[in-house]
Amino acid sequence: MEATAYLVHRFIMHGPGWHWHRDHHQPSLGLLERNDRYALIFALPAAVLFIVWPGPEYTMWWVALGISAYGLLYMVFHDLVVHRRGWIGRWCRQHIPRSAYLDRLVNAHHLHHAVQGRQGAVSFGFLYAPPPERLRQELKHRANQRDEYRV
Ligand SMILES: [Zn+2]
Ligand SMILES: [Zn+2]
Known part of the structure; x- marks a missing residue:
């Protein structure tokens, strides 16, 4: 899932899907961002797999669970811990103990946001x-x- 997230973020969200991701790279205007639409898109494959294979006896049910678990981790760390969205985000940031891993993850994502434009960003993955x-x-x-390109 980390590899999928990296590829989607780098080549779709910073590519042809930039018009949905752009507002996530700009100062926040409100509670919801146009970028949040991606969360719904990413939830779709897991939802379909859960519906088609509705039980843990099926391999694809576990795949759906893996996708969902990654999505949950991404939401907690990205939206709440790194971006401190809403009061839950502020609470998480204060109460989740800091660690070398968490500091590195937060730093790397802030460096991703160092660039406001579509091109030139780094660190497209998240949990690594x-x-x-x-x-x-x-x-x-x-x-x-x-x-060099501008000259
Ligand atoms: Zn981005
Ligand atoms: Zn972000």
Whole structure:
């Protein structure tokens, strides 16, 4: 699921689907974002699998459970812990104990948001966060590439 999330984020959300993802890279305007539509899209395959294979005796039921578990983790860490959405997000940020892993995950996602545009962003995955030093170098490299294209 992490690989799927990486690929969808990098090549769809920062590609032809940017018009839905754009507002997530800009200062928040309200409780809901156009980007939240992706959560519904991602829930669709799991919902279909649960309906077609409605029991744990089927392999695809476990696949649906895996998709759902990843979605839940993504929502808790991305929307609540990193972006502190709503009062639940503020509560989570204060009460979930900090760890080296969580700090790295939060840093990596903030570095993803360092770029407001569609191109030049880094760290498209989520539960695996590359080292921040590597991401900062990659950001600089991509910014230099953009400058070279402008000249
Ligand atoms: Zn993004
Ligand atoms: Zn984000």
